[in-house]
Amino acid sequence: MAESLLVASAESLRREAEVFTRYLVARSPSDYVAAKYRDGHRVIPYRRLTGTLPIDELLVRVARRGVALAWLADTYGRIFRHDGPLRQKLVLLTAILESSPSFHENMTGSRSTSRVRVYLTLLGMGLGFVVRLAVAMLVFGPVQLVGALTGPKPRAESERPDG
């Protein structure tokens, strides 16, 4: 049986750090970044929930498999699970990368670019996003729909009857 998001092993987190860092900045993480990513999971908000949605489990499991799938899952997550576990993990990693030696340079605009190139980048990114979103909706949409119709909604631990 696959492990739950709420009890992800050190190995799973190491794997996520590797794939997600390559997804975000096209480099492998340093040991420091990977360790910080693991430590950050002690306080990441979704772990305070009593359970997870099937769509969130699926998005993270798919994203772990490789850069292209991470991109697809994140595209879907941006629109339909904006504050879900996958986005939380990616934001955590972004925050770590921007604070880490050498990686912080990948996060800021230190090079000059022509205005035309900026507009072309914006256009390219926007179009790419729309295409990926269409594919992602076909892949992940049905799972979220079924989950929403059948499954219970996770609650914060403080909302537990005994909490």
Next chain:
Amino acid sequence: MASILIVGSGASGVHFALTALNKGHEVTMLDVGYPQPMPPLAEATFNELKERLDDPVAYFLGTSAETVVYPNADAKFYAFPPSKGYVFAAPEEFKTRGPGFEPFISFAQGGLAEAWTGGVYTFNDDDLSEFPFEYAALEPYYQEISRRIGISAAKDDIAQFSPFGGDYLEPLRLDAHAERLLERYATRRSHLNRHLKFYLGRSRVATLSRDHRGREACDYLGRCLWGCPRKSIYAPSATLDELHTRAGFRYLPGFLAEHFSYESNGRVTAVEATSLEDGQRHTFTAERYVLAAGTLCTSKIVLDSIYRNTGRVERLHGLMDNRHFMMPFVNIGLLGRPVDTSTYQFHQLALGIQAEEAHAYVHGQITTLKASAVHPIIQNLPLDLRASLQVFRKAHTALGVANVWLHDERRSDNFVTIRPVEGTDRTELVITYTSEPPGESQRVVGVQRTLRKALRQLGCFAPSGMTRMLPPGSSIHYAGTLPMTPRPTPLACSPSGQSYDFENLYLVDGAVFPFLPAKNLTFTLMANAARVADIMS
């Protein structure tokens, strides 16, 4: 000369103390007083810290990355960093409850202004229309405070709304973004002033453009938010350092002032405080007592004192806090330019929007996002994170945020009170803030529309849907619970800060403001505290 006991070492407390010492009084300051940790690597820039610190993630995000701004509907574009954690730490003994209101309370040496952004704007006569004195009464104290703290400023369009009183230092160096906004403003000024009632100028900041009274000038390290290692940005702890060198001053940290005792005629006889070291209660006496613990803590001390002495639970009505929104924008002309993070990180420009009623003037400050955290911004872009990051890198220099505040008024349904905590002899502070000034929602919509138009005139684009209205309490401009009134009124104080209920008790923090203009209040807090100390008979 009198012996004076001051509770609190914030902006009001230290300037009251300094003026009182200058007049020959003996001053004892009671304080919890969490100290500021020493900023690391004093000469390192923002980016150098990331390379040179042993554990930069712990410094920027906390040991478990606990200050990461995660996605949710209320996510801000920046947050207080771990290095400012000491400012908001609270003793276990102090409890608050206030659904819908986010109270920030400080027990640090220097108080809340240890984490401020240094904005110093005088109140004019319109702002002071409900105060029992006019601008002329405050002006000498604004001048005195400006001499003490050092203010960098330029005389420009903002001066017509915030009088330019004092010998200010030359303004700080602008970055390319702020420079461009001011250039565009100069070419469209008459249209912006006439049609939108919009004004732009340099920020007035308590940040040094040259060395001043033992503090060093800003060296543009880009570390403002994380704590200036050169003390270029004024914080009340700098004045506290100065107080330590003065004869007649005694500082007692480690004590949480709980309440005062008083006689039937209202004369205060002692302050009772809990030692945070051993949990024991201690009694402190003086001839005069001064509450400068910040609006919420001062209110709690007064409420607890009445409760302890009479068993009555009172309500202090009229709690105020400025409504605050953040409007991010892109300066189109700067797209694609490389970013320079070695710059003054806080706001460099101030904006004003005139309202039909003069006291409803809207105040704002523009921050350009060069040396701030990246992750709170890119998670809000309408793309996946990889694409957002690439777009962000090309737009980094062009990004800015307008922080805008609206005035607030005293209303009876916004109040603070106390509630006994079961099983203890303590109380908790209960904050009720439910109503907004009449017509505020429409006013916010109108101000946002005006600001968006003005930004467009300045060559900027403010995407709709990204503006954040911050929840009540998050401005940290609390005021109004024990106001100054011209005539004796219960639970209020005289124009000279003397309580009408307790004859030898003085109130000198934001609790005494009868109105809260949109402008940052800290400069006026300091000036008013110095004024009260000066005129105290």
